[in-house]
Amino acid sequence: MPETKAIANTGLSSPTVRFAPSPNGLLHVGHARSAFLNWRFARDHGGAFLLRIEDIDTTRARPEFDAAIREDLAWLGLDWSGPVRRQAEHFSDYEAALSELRRLDLLYPAFLSRNEAADRVRQAESSGETWPRDPDGAPHYPGDDRNLTEPQRTRRMAEGKPYAWRLDMKKALDCLQEPLTWEEFGAGPQGKAGRIAADPAAWGDVVLARRDVPASYHLAVAVDDAIQGITDVIRGEDLFAATAVHRLLQLLLGLPEPRYRHHGLVLDADGRKLSKSDGATSIASLRLKGASPSDIMAMAGLLPES
Ligand code: GLU
Numbered sequence: 001m002p003e004t005k006a007i008a009n010t011g012l013s014s015p016t017v018r019f020a021p022s023p024n025g026l027l028h029v030g031h032a033r034s035a036f037l038n039w040r041f042a043r044d045h046g047g048a049f050l051l052r053i054e055d056i057d058t059t060r061a062r063p064e065f066d067a068a069i070r071e072d073l074a075w076l077g078l079d080w081s082g083p084v085r086r087q088a089e090h091f092s093d094y095e096a097a098l099s100e101l102r103r104l105d106l107l108y109p110a111f112l113s114r115n116e117a118a119d120r121v122r123q124a125e126s127s128g129e130t131w132p133r134d135p136d137g138a139p140h141y142p143g144d145d146r147n148l149t150e151p152q153r154t155r156r157m158a159e160g161k162p163y164a165w166r167l168d169m170k171k172a173l174d175c176l177q178e179p180l181t182w183e184e185f186g187a188g189p190q191g192k193a194g195r196i197a198a199d200p201a202a203w204g205d206v207v208l209a210r211r212d213v214p215a216s217y218h219l220a221v222a223v224d225d226a227i228q229g230i231t232d233v234i235r236g237e238d239l240f241a242a243t244a245v246h247r248l249l250q251l252l253l254g255l256p257e258p259r260y261r262h263h264g265l266v267l268d269a270d271g272r273k274l275s276k277s278d279g280a281t282s283i284a285s286l287r288l289k290g291a292s293p294s295d296i297m298a299m300a301g302l303l304p305e306s
Helices: 029-044 063-076 091-103 114-126 150-158 169-174 217-227 243-253 283-288 293-299
Strands: 016-019 048-053 107-110 164-167 181-184 194-197 207-210 232-236 259-263
Touching: 016 029, 016 232, 029 048, 029 063, 029 232, 029 259, 029 283, 029 293, 048 063, 063 283, 063 293, 091 107, 091 164, 091 207, 091 217, 091 243, 107 150, 169 243, 181 243, 207 217, 217 243, 283 293
Parallel strands: 016 048, 181 259, 232 259
Antiparallel strands: 107 164, 164 207, 181 194
16 A cells, blocks of 8 residues: 555545646647646645656657647646656566466457457347447457467467457456445546446456557556555546446455546537547647636636636
């Protein structure tokens, strides 16, 4: 467990929060909202606001976006504590977690390519089967190779067939002693704070590592939140359902449980969530057009302070 220090008179322990963008584009107004809510929470509770650069996908991460993230945050006045954690510098931490899950026999090498998996789903659906989809709308992995014997796995891996490590969701759920939940401390998309029933099965056999990227978002976030001693995860409600997977990994790996607050997203004029590919709402371009940090906060729905 990370050490928490008591704040005099309040009885509350001091929180550690983080802002964890991926450096694959410029930050937009929605990121400013998330970063500010974290920063303010740390300020109001005498805690620490940390910065983590989620760059495990080295094919998409760019150093110029990493630099732009730091510049935008500094310009907005959202100063962070301590060294920045860049995930690409910590692959050995994710590999250790992966080995532990393998030791527990909860992973399998999944050999179907994206196209092969999509074909299997199409075939099943065209013969009238209802194929399960995850909360993001992606079909579950078919899992044909879940039941390969150890010699069959070893042979295929030795033949050089590409594979990803997937969590055997059914086996993982069998390890749980009690229903899986998390503590939501904001209203969240469900409208009230409290314990939320987690449904990791909704995601199917999630990928935890690929050959070219030796950790997935889910694995890295669970490991990093523990290593950085994050007590309160404040992030957009688009990650609400993914929290079920993070809680499951925390339990399997014996990691501490943070609290969660999933805040509302900033939407564009058509009611869609902002995207990094739409340069118009990037903080950098708004700054160039003369916007001030408080203009950005107002656009993020945070002024007057909400
Ligand atoms: N890296 C994720 C993103 O940029 C955020 C991860 C998280 O807050 O858990 O959307």
